[in-house]
Amino acid sequence: PDGSHVRALVIGTGYGGSVAALRLARAGVDVHMVEMGMAWDTPGPDGKIFANTTTPDYRSFWLRTRTRQPLSQFLGFPLDKDVPIHTGILDAEDFAGITVYQGRGVGGGSLVNGGMAVTPLRERFPEILPTVDPAEMYSTYYPRANAGLGVTSVDVNWWENADCYQYARVGRKHAQRSGFPFVFVPNVYDWDYMKQEAAGAVQKSALAGEVIYGNNVGKKSLQKTYLAQAAATGRVSVSPLHRVTSVSPAAAGGYTVVVDQIDTTGATLVTKTVRADRVFFAAGSVGTSKLLTRLKATGALPSLNEHIGKGWGDNGNVMCGRANHMWDPTGKLQSSMPTAGIDNWNAGGAFAEVAPLPTGIETYASFYLSITRTPRRAEFSWNPATGKVDLSWDRAWKQTSIDMAKSIFDKINSKEGTIYRTDLFGAYKIWGDHLTYHPLGGAVLGRATDNYGRLHGHPGLYAIDGSLIPGNTSVNPFVTITALAERNIERIVAEDF
Ligand code: FAD
Numbered sequence: 001p002d003g004s005h006v007r008a009l010v011i012g013t014g015y016g017g018s019v020a021a022l023r024l025a026r027a028g029v030d031v032h033m034v035e036m037g038m039a040w041d042t043p044g045p046d047g048k049i050f051a052n053t054t055t056p057d058y059r060s061f062w063l064r065t066r067t068r069q070p071l072s073q074f075l076g077f078p079l080d081k082d083v084p085i086h087t088g089i090l091d092a093e094d095f096a097g098i099t100v101y102q103g104r105g106v107g108g109g110s111l112v113n114g115g116m117a118v119t120p121l122r123e124r125f126p127e128i129l130p131t132v133d134p135a136e137m138y139s140t141y142y143p144r145a146n147a148g149l150g151v152t153s154v155d156v157n158w159w160e161n162a163d164c165y166q167y168a169r170v171g172r173k174h175a176q177r178s179g180f181p182f183v184f185v186p187n188v189y190d191w192d193y194m195k196q197e198a199a200g201a202v203q204k205s206a207l208a209g210e211v212i213y214g215n216n217v218g219k220k221s222l223q224k225t226y227l228a229q230a231a232a233t234g235r236v237s238v239s240p241l242h243r244v245t246s247v248s249p250a251a252a253g254g255y256t257v258v259v260d261q262i263d264t265t266g267a268t269l270v271t272k273t274v275r276a277d278r279v280f281f282a283a284g285s286v287g288t289s290k291l292l293t294r295l296k297a298t299g300a301l302p303s304l305n306e307h308i309g310k311g312w313g314d315n316g317n318v319m320c321g322r323a324n325h326m327w328d329p330t331g332k333l334q335s336s337m338p339t340a341g342i343d344n345w346n347a348g349g350a351f352a353e354v355a356p357l358p359t360g361i362e363t364y365a366s367f368y369l370s371i372t373r374t375p376r377r378a379e380f381s382w383n384p385a386t387g388k389v390d391l392s393w394d395r396a397w398k399q400t401s402i403d404m405a406k407s408i409f410d411k412i413n414s415k416e417g418t419i420y421r422t423d424l425f426g427a428y429k430i431w432g433d434h435l436t437y438h439p440l441g442g443a444v445l446g447r448a449t450d451n452y453g454r455l456h457g458h459p460g461l462y463a464i465d466g467s468l469i470p471g472n473t474s475v476n477p478f479v480t481i482t483a484l485a486e487r488n489i490e491r492i493v494a495e496d497f
Contacts, residue, residue: 009276014108016465017282018226019485025235036243037104050214062091097393118475131446145482166331171354209358211336285466289442297382303457307447309380313471316372319432321421348407349373372404398433
């Protein structure tokens with residue numbers, strides 16, 4: 001409530017925020033979490049909490065009047081449509097050179113993501129977080145994160161015969177025929193539930209294609225893991241539909257935090273001011289970077305250092321589809337939870353997720369999200385004329401990522417005698433190079449913060465989310481975000497509380 005005082009305030013309820021809340025609460029600290037998205041605990045008129053991938057509605061997008069689907073076209077037809085403005089689950093946040101997709105609600109990105117839970121190869125870790133000791137990460141914090149998230153692997157014997165993974169088996173065949181390593185990757189989906197979906201025994205969730213607008217049953221989002229455990233401590237409270245707009249030093253000590261309570265059209269209902277001894281920025285790479293960049297530039301947090309807003313990367317994301325021959329159908333039933341990737345990181349700088357295209361019809365398409373070793377990094381800056389934070393990303397920079405992805409798919413196409421799809425991202429457009437699902441950086445560990453996420457210049461302020469990671473994780477990022485948060489919060493609890 002307005003005027004209250006809390007010991008620890010966490011901005012955002014994604015991976016970093018959930019880890020911080022649980023570990024602080026278990027150490028006896030009362031925590032208040034502030035989340036600008038909705039709670040996602042109430043069914044809509046169709047009896048479901050989340051909308052389907054093929055039929056986005058008012059629940060699907062964050063404060064937009066028209067959908068902005070990652071795949072904007074199919075067979076030449078535009079897919080986007082008008083929707084009522086609503087605090088929906090997926091934010092397609094536009095900057096000049098890139099659209100950054102992010103989850104909105106209690107659970108952050110865990111509500112919308114594909115659940116691919118990948119620990120990077122240890123040999124690649126020094127490139128990802130150069131100031132962190134790999135030994136402690138791989139012995140303690142990656143295992144802790146994987147356990148906390150409920151990460152498990154698909155039963156390969158079942159997978160080999162499941163209709164819903166035909167697309168992945170086609171992906172394997174094509175990868176291996178071209179000599180690329182095909183690797184299974186773990187996920188947070190409940191595989192027993194998926195088997196029951198396939199057997200027709202339960203409500204379909206992954207097998208109904210549910211993913212980017214929420215998953216109604218089988219995926220273990222943070223609501224079911226870290227946040228449930230945090231709630232069970234009795235020390236964590238959460239305010240959904242509350243947006244933090246300012247943090248500044250308080251005369252009485254600690255920080256004054258200004259929070260707008262919003263309605264489901266995004267309009268401010270009431271502005272509240274609370275005091276917090278310590279504040280954890282866990283608003284995601286973009287959310288944390290935007291807040292810190294503005295608060296530094298406008299004088300609210302004047303002592304933040306010159307690294308704020310810098311070192312931002314897109315994890316080298318680029319998407320593409322391939323058109324298969326008629327004898328290589330990918331299946332009209334496709335599980336929305338990916339299980340595998342093609343690893344050409346060392347030779348070509350790309351790790352490609354063999355992704356589903358859950359349209360409900362046979363498309364003969366293979367679809368991939370590539371993560372690439374792009375050297376490009378952008379920075380956030382405050383624009384006083386517009387009152388907004390800009391990002392210096394240049395769309396042309398994606399060419400390096402495209403070239404790296406081509407190291408895999410040009411070879412597969414030539415081996416298979418196939419071509420790229422040109423109908424998924426606009427007419428005659430092969431590459432989905434306008435977007436990222438994996439924003440990283442902006443408050444980089446060891447630069448904007450000390451080596452544990454304590455923001456330089458203002459004691460008691462921390463960054464504890466994807467903003468700490470300097471732009472690339474070589475694989476999908478949430479396990480690394482979670483593991484780093486586990487490492488940092490252990491130290492912060494021991495030394496600062
Ligand atoms: P987030 O999870 O983004 O959480 C930040 C939270 O803070 C959000 O809930 C936001 O609403 C809230 N917030 C922001 N600003 C404010 C404010 N001012 N006040 C209050 N609250 C605020 N990663 C993988 O590893 N595997 C995958 O399979 C995968 N698939 C993905 C698919 C999609 C479609 C998308 C969009 C992402 C995917 N990702 C995947 C990426 C992954 O979800 C993110 O890397 C991860 O969620 C980032 O965690 P975080 O803790 O940094 O922040």
